[in-house]
Amino acid sequence: xxxxxxxxxxxxxxxFRIGLLIGFTVVIAVGFVAxxxxxxxxxxxxxxxxxxxxxxxxxxxGMDMSFSGFPIGRVNRISLADDGRAxxxxxxxxxxxxxxxxxxIFTLERGIVGSAKIRAFTANLQDPPLPDGAERxxxxxxxxxxxxxxxxxxxxxxxxxxxxxxxxGSLQASLANVRTMTERLAGRHGVLGAVLGGxxxxxxxxxxIERANALLASLGGVxxxxxxxxxxxxxxxxxxxxxxxxxxxxxxxxxxxxxxxRESLKRLDRVLAxxxxxxxxxxxxxxxxxxxxxxxxxxxxxxxxxxxxINRKWPFERNTDIRLP
Amino acid sequence: MxxxxxxxxxxGWGTVARFAFAVAAAALSRSSYTPRMLTIxxxxxxxxxxxxxxxFILFSALFTVITVEITVAAARGFGLEGYALELVFRVLVxxxxxxxxxxxxxxxxxxxxxxxxxxxxxxxxxxxxxxxDIDPLEREFLPRVLxxxxxxxxxxVMSCTVALxxxxxxxxxxxxxxxxxxxxxxxxxxxxxxxxxxxxRCIAFGVAxxxxxxxxxxxxxxxxxxxxxxxxxxxxxxFFALGLIEAASLAVKYV
Numbered sequence: 001x002x003x004x005x006x007x008x009x010x011x012x013x014x015x016f017r018i019g020l021l022i023g024f025t026v027v028i029a030v031g032f033v034a035x036x037x038x039x040x041x042x043x044x045x046x047x048x049x050x051x052x053x054x055x056x057x058x059x060x061x062g063m064d065m066s067f068s069g070f071p072i073g074r075v076n077r078i079s080l081a082d083d084g085r086a087x088x089x090x091x092x093x094x095x096x097x098x099x100x101x102x103x104x105i106f107t108l109e110r111g112i113v114g115s116a117k118i119r120a121f122t123a124n125l126q127d128p129p130l131p132d133g134a135e136r137x138x139x140x141x142x143x144x145x146x147x148x149x150x151x152x153x154x155x156x157x158x159x160x161x162x163x164x165x166x167x168x169g170s171l172q173a174s175l176a177n178v179r180t181m182t183e184r185l186a187g188r189h190g191v192l193g194a195v196l197g198g199x200x201x202x203x204x205x206x207x208x209i210e211r212a213n214a215l216l217a218s219l220g221g222v223x224x225x226x227x228x229x230x231x232x233x234x235x236x237x238x239x240x241x242x243x244x245x246x247x248x249x250x251x252x253x254x255x256x257x258x259x260x261x262r263e264s265l266k267r268l269d270r271v272l273a274x275x276x277x278x279x280x281x282x283x284x285x286x287x288x289x290x291x292x293x294x295x296x297x298x299x300x301x302x303x304x305x306x307x308x309x310i311n312r313k314w315p316f317e318r319n320t321d322i323r324l325p
Numbered sequence: 326m327x328x329x330x331x332x333x334x335x336x337g338w339g340t341v342a343r344f345a346f347a348v349a350a351a352a353l354s355r356s357s358y359t360p361r362m363l364t365i366x367x368x369x370x371x372x373x374x375x376x377x378x379x380x381f382i383l384f385s386a387l388f389t390v391i392t393v394e395i396t397v398a399a400a401r402g403f404g405l406e407g408y409a410l411e412l413v414f415r416v417l418v419x420x421x422x423x424x425x426x427x428x429x430x431x432x433x434x435x436x437x438x439x440x441x442x443x444x445x446x447x448x449x450x451x452x453x454x455x456x457x458d459i460d461p462l463e464r465e466f467l468p469r470v471l472x473x474x475x476x477x478x479x480x481x482v483m484s485c486t487v488a489l490x491x492x493x494x495x496x497x498x499x500x501x502x503x504x505x506x507x508x509x510x511x512x513x514x515x516x517x518x519x520x521x522x523x524x525x526r527c528i529a530f531g532v533a534x535x536x537x538x539x540x541x542x543x544x545x546x547x548x549x550x551x552x553x554x555x556x557x558x559x560x561x562x563x564f565f566a567l568g569l570i571e572a573a574s575l576a577v578k579y580v
């Protein structure tokens with residue numbers, strides 16, 4: 001039944017105290033939930049960023065993305081895309097998004113101890129800001145993955161060193177070659193012998209050089225003769241009695257012939273005047289005319305022959321100035 | 326374990342289950358909430374939570390400060406001090422303090438309530454009430470169950486709050502400059518799933534601590550010698566139940 005009164009003293013304002021306790025508990029619980037939600041950025045405007053990587057080992061939901069050592073974003077979701085690459089969805093509060101620019105670089109590093117770290121690097125803060133929902137490939141550095149690779153490489157290097165320095169190794173062979181080379185350098189043909197690998201080869205080279213010298217001397221003779229030929233050609237074309245002279249003479253001849261033609265035509269004029277005066281003796285006049293025509297024809301033929309000759313020499317019929325070839 | 330003891334063990338859990346269903350049914354009925362019942366419940370909260378509050382808060386604060394110091398020193402030794410606060414939150418606030426609170430309430434009030442109910446059975450008060458057509462479940466048991474559960478939740482919330490504050494102070498001192506980092510760790514640890522798990526576990530602890538000792542006390546007979554056996558059985562079952570809840574919660578979270 002009920003506790004006996006007085007057995008355990010109960011304070012007067014019991015209900016108030018208990019109400020206070022329960023109320024305080026509820027307020028704290030609700031307040032803490034609100035604080036946790038605030039801490040998770042529920043009441044904050046955010047933007048999204050998707051990082052793409054071929055391996056997200058060590059990345060967990062709720063992990064931070066840091067910039068200059070300060071957390072500016074949180075991993076919200078990790079999923080595997082259809083192409084087999086992992087997608088890390090990161091939520092960045094808008095007030096921290098200004099550190100991310102379109103030129104930012106993202107890295108995913110895994111140390112030997114501790115979880116992976118996602119870092120953002122921005123070289124130029126003046127670049128345009130990173131758009132919402134941007135997708136970037138993440139650069140990955142994995143210490144625990146690097147170590148076996150490094151050890152394997154180191155072992156390879158050590159094996160090579162051992163191989164090189166062994167008695168029948170390539171280093172010994174190289175040193176022997178160097179000695180042979182220095183011996184040749186000290187020999188009769190010196191550097192030439194060392195480069196060519198023996199005295200015989202060096203001799204051949206010397207002979208070749210001598211022959212080349214002879215060849216150059218004969219080439220000098222050829223070029224002198226060529227000079228003579230060229231000067232003769234010059235004389236024939238432009239010298240006295242040359243091609244140009246002949247042409248000038250032909251033109252002068254043509255002038256003479258044209259003068260003759262003019263004379264013939266004057267005579268024809270006179271003859272025609274005589275013909276008008278002496279209309280009685282038509283027979284005699286006509287015989288005179290036939291002789292005269294033959295003379296004119298001959299003159300004309302001469303003219304046309306000269307013109308043809310000129311045309312043959314100067315193939316520019318109506319072009320009066322003379323061009324030299 | 327001989328067959329008889331096994332049978333008794335199962336019978337004990339059967340009694341607990343029956344009692345739990347009866348209490349749940351009574352708690353869902355509006356007619357149970359009489360002024361008398363509320364008075365008994367208020368008194369029970371006073372004895373279970375209020376009287377223990379100051380001492381328990383002091384204990385929580387000291388315990389947290391010591392744990393944080395040890396954790397930070399050890400983490401620094403390994404160069405992992407960035408994880409110290411997260412470790413304190415995950416281990417102390419989410420796991421150890423709720424369990425310690427439940428054990429404290431079980432030891433302090435559970436044992437007392439179990440003995441009280443066993444004495445009621447032995448003195449024949451329960452039968453007398455039943456003969457007077459008064460259901461002892463509604464009059465005596467339901468307020469105690471509700472009050473114990475509420476007290477446990479309240480004490481857990483208080484001790485965890487004190488631990489959160491003590492952790493901040495012993496990590497950063499009395500400066501506001503650790504607040505950003507602190508908030509970040511809070512965000513990492515107290516995800517909605519973690520908060521929901523924490524709440525569920527608090528309720529499960531409350532139910533176990535409230536129901537199992539009373540069920541054990543009611544299991545006593547008129548024989549005076551049955552009281553220690555009944556109370557001991559109840560406390561063992563309670564310890565087993567608390568361990569089971571903790572293990573199940575850890576398994577769900579980390580396995």
